[in-house]
Amino acid sequence: MNATIAESSADSTGFKGNDSALLGIVLAVVTFWLFAQTTMNIGPLMADDVGMPMPVMNIAISLSALFSGMFIVVLGGLGDRFGRVKVVFLGNILNIAGSLLIAFAIDGALATPMILLGRILQGMAAGAIMPSTMALLKVYWDGAQRQRAVSMWSIGSWGGSGLTAIFGGFMASTMFGWRSIFIICALVSVASILLMRQIPESAPLAGRPGKTDWAGIISMAVGLAALLIVVTQGSTIGSANLLAWGLFAVFLVAFGVFINAELKAPYPLVDFKLFKNTVFTGATISNFLINGTAGALTVSLWVLQGAAGMSAATAGYLTVGYAVFIIAFIRVGEKLLQRFGPRRPMLWGCLIVLLSILLLMATHTLQSQYTMLAMVAYSLFGLGLAFYATPFTDAALANLPGDRAGAGSGFYKMASSLGAAFGVAIAAAIFTALSDAGLAAVGAVIEFSGRQDNLAVREAGMVGLAFTALMAIAALVSITIFIPEQIKDHPAAGA
Template sequence: MLICDDIRRRDQPPNAVPHIPGSLVVMIMRGNHAVILFDHIVDLLNLFGRVNHMVTENVSQRAVVAVVYVAAMFMSVLDTTIVTVALPAIAHDFEVSVAQVGAVQVAYLVALTVFIPVSGWIGDRIGGKRALLGAIGLFTLGSALCGIATSLPELVVFSAIQGVGGAVMLPVGLAMLFRVYPPSERVQLSATLALVTAIGPALGPVLGGLFTTYGSWRWVFFVNVPIGLLALFWGLVRLKPHTQPSPGRLDMAGFLLAATGFGALMTGVSEGSSVGWDHPLVLALIVAGAILLVLLVIVERRVDRPLIELRLFRNHLFTSATCLYGLASVAYIGGLYVVSTFLQEALGASALEAGTTSVASAVGVIIGGQLVSRVLYHRLGPRRLTTTGLILIGAGLALMAIAGTGTSLWWMRGDLLLLGLGVGAVFIPSQAISMATISSTDTGKASPIFNAGKQLGSAVGVALLASVLTLTTAPNVNSGNDGGALFPFHLAFLVAAAVALASTPVALRIRDSEASATMTRSKDTAEAG
């Protein structure tokens, strides 16, 4: 009470939280036993307002945006692998097949791809703060609802709600980040983002295995709730409004074509690995999606304010970075999917051992991220770095193709470490240069395209390598014929390695001169280094 009384006697700054006199509360509620408790609560609120004002003054908006975005990004990337481990347990609880439970992931991916194109318009229309926090709230709500779902249809619907939130929060958050961070500081920023991108998928199997083994599959969804609530609280208290010029009316024709086109294509790609690529429905979805996307291009070229700014693809650096990140995601995320299955079904590792082994890739990204952001990027430039990174990714995946049933897990950990080093050398420069030549006004429309490339690359990687495993797997992996049992996994690793190596021409097209703004060390970065 003494601290609060001292605060009452001081002059309040103009923008401080309005003070509620405790004496006034006492006068109004005199004679009520709750008055003392209520007076203390009011004093605490006043103290919180004062402290909040003082702290906010010392917190950079760049740090605030970064914290909120990293929390949102972590929830999103964690979801890419943590749910997969829980699918058998979910199927058992709901008394359905594992194949049917796959609809949960399909619903999430489809919702993601449907709403990513419109995310930039939403952010510019209602403001970055409201769009980002609203999307985080929707994702968190969807996660909580998934955790209490009582049937498979409910879980599918709630997973789609998650996807809608995820579709908006990442592009909007990334656009806000690149508006507050100058190009000279984006390499260090991208190193942090790449770290989260690597830790999330690697940590997913570990947490998923722990939750399903010692708790309940529902915790793979509940784990997002405290993270989301903390991000929401931090954003509501610290984040300032981020506004851009009005984007005008929504391009409804573009939205409908993008939603149906990307939705059909993603559904076809997701289902193709499980029901077969020659299935009539899969073929129909892929063909329909392709036709709708062609129509989308035709329509968007004739609209004054298109939903998807196709002219951005004329930006050589942006197009190269988007394609490079997407192609690297095919190899990396697809490779991690195969590693998890390979370790458990071929090498006999437990779910926990498989998860902890996969963490080696995240360690590689951590080490690679520090080397790239602090030493190599400013000396070598993005062109040579990304080319070298793709070669390292290809080498790490190819080395896994020679692992046998008697191979030590430490061999796999070494390969995954090499894979992580390569990922850091590709993801960090690609992220840093992606918006280097994009204006602040166009950042809101460029960010969804870049994020769509990442999401599509991850989905295609898993679908592609899952198809390789499905088409080449013998009836029984543990049949005793080690060569036949391991062949599907070895082939999948080689296919992923081939994708990485085949992507090197894209990296070689990068012109370091165009990315020169990102190669100049800022004063703060130089002092830190």
Template sequence: MIGSINKISGSKLLVGIVLSILTYWLFAQSFLNIGPKIQETFGVSPEIVNISVSLTSFVTGVFMVVAGNVSDRFGKVKMTRIALILSIIGSLMLIVSGNVVLLLLGRVVQGFSAAIIMPATISIVNDFFDGDERQKSLSFWSIGAFGGTGLSSFFAGAMATFISWQSIFILSILLSLIALFLLKNLPESKRFDKQSSRFDYVGLTIFVIMIASISFVITQGYKLGWLSSPTLILSVIFVICIYAFYKVEKVKKIPFIDLKLFKNKSFVGAVVANCLLNTGVGVIALFNMYAQAGLAFSAFQAGLLTLPYLITLLLVVRLGEKSIKRFGAKRAMVIGPIVTAAGILLFSLTFFNTSIYVVVALTGAMFFGGGTGLFATPALSTAVSTTPAEKVGVASGIFKMGSTLGGAFGIAIMTSIFTGLTQSGQSVDAAASTGFIVGVCLVIGGVFTSACLIPTRKMKQVEKEQVAEVE
């Protein structure tokens, strides 16, 4: 709780946490917009650049739940410090030489760092803050994550253009060092379990194979072909692993993931709705493709058109937080995706001429960001507050893994629809419109998930009942 923090104020703790998560959402994610600069520096093929871009997110998604489980057992503060050191090492590997092997290894190390940081920092917030302070802290966590994502493309482009792409990661190292300093006197929040040494390595192995296979299908299936042999084989492996994981974990006394978590309707609803809302990342990717291919805008101009998304999101996040106390989480988790879907629908109106479409798109970006901001804190709060304290790390890992897989799925589906339709002879306008409408349908799925699974009662009532049920 906030009173138990020794020699560090709540505000310093929050700054340290936000700086920690920015190492992924702002800095590591900047690779999405500096591919050509990377290719020029390292003299490698576009395929290698594409691998380096996606590698960090892939590793993060695969190992996030694993890292959350380890944090629950061995200490969240300790794991956060380790993650920050890994972030520094990964950044150094990117900038100290022009060696492509170090480039790829650096991106892997950054992925491990992010996988640890996200569930560990959410757990720290849950352990050290109570009541309204916890909701406020989770809002700042969301601001760091969503704000970093929204700013990363513009930030990376500006840094790479006016200074150098390496300066991005020099700044990341400096902020990681500041975060380590701010967290240096933070006491360990973990209540150690005498049985924590009995780790479920079988469950861990099956889970990693399961998530790795589905992650590869989601991120690469549209390139290899959804009915290609590798895609089908990995899909079968995924299904087999689900069955094996259920059978193994069901009989374990200390399972890798306690399956009772999934009896918690609020937690499941938050995870699924969050996954579906995060498919909206594909909307940003598709909009950038359409703005450049269909409207003849530069990458910089396309990025400027999405800035209202970031600004509105940051303004609305605290509104979502405050709505929990007054109305409960469900209302914001239903209304938020509806507003987001309305924004995506405006993006789909590609039949307008360019000048009118720009106005419509700017309005759509505001709705898109506002809905996402309204949803962010209630969803995260629901996932954390309805989970027993000793399982918050793994629960946070599952929640954020849903974000990662949802974003990857959204990008894969929407961009493959756009590419496929344009290659089949459809106009760029029609192809983009179809992709956006698919995005609307995915986000509306989040509306129905929240409406059906999230209890209507206020969060404080839900917390007691859900925690008792899981325990």
């Protein structure tokens, strides 16, 4: 790679971030968070339509976040070396291919492999898009304009995830069906490519020698894949089955190989030196954990469908407060960041998310009561994430060295993707495992009002949601430990 594609900036190219370029970036981001994530709500409908067993659909739901997490760091690093705009374009192309595979997966023998491959490509697309778009924000937007751009980026990701259940449920209920979601997703990628063509290339590490850390990539991929199978299929395989224990052993060995490879590699997949910065460490850990609470949305929506008999569309409409609050208040999170620094709004956001999950855990109430509680909880969930999103994103970006912004952003977003993958996978696996028979211990302690024929689903929902509550608590602890009250050189320091 010729060194002429060196780091671009507003000073050297004359280009300054503008709204049309930012729109192109946001459209790239929503291809995953608004469109690909619809499977968390419409997964059961898709599985029934193409004849896919629900445990396999659980894998498909988690695959995109898993593959995003596995490749996001290396793709962020490739952006630093070969061009961040090029890598975002690559991500859009992968998304077009993956989305069309899913859209045209017809009932039959090919449906399952087409959906699984499509989800893998969507995940790799997200892995290419997320870190390089964040790095471009750092290069072409400065100061308050960068914080505004980060807010818009966050609306694309967090706001997109807020709209995904409503959008997916609505489209699935129309004459166009669920397949239209993925056709529109491909068209959004086309629009993103056209709008981003104006952005100059940015490749700060162009021409740098160094080999790709294949040992790290392969060992991470093998380890995470083995762990995901154990998590999602553990109840089907059986805890006493040698296959489950063998897969867990594969995960442990692969994890050991990964750590050893990263410590020895001259240009590692994961640069552990980044974790010398405690702010980046705290933002990354809490990011993993708070993204894991996405499992609360999946499980609660399935409870509403399985126990209350709602359609995917009707259940999705109940999440309108989530979308409204996260979009309406995400700029409030930006203002809180500017006034207090990142720590306090991050803590407030996590506390509100925890409160929302506790409300969703009230599956023992009457159907009408739970429906109202769910509507309030979804609104609080959006409010909490709105407070949290911009402060933690800005804290992570501000504490990355410029020449490692792509790879560092990749690791930071890897935490998002893996948190969502395993948070959803574990919560869904708990729910799926208990939804037929329930958990007698829960029924013995808590009295479930109203109908008793759906008791197993309600008990399963409560336990699955309790797991996500633990993740929110752990996120609070990580912020308390790692994020200081005031951060040196942060604009809000001394406020």
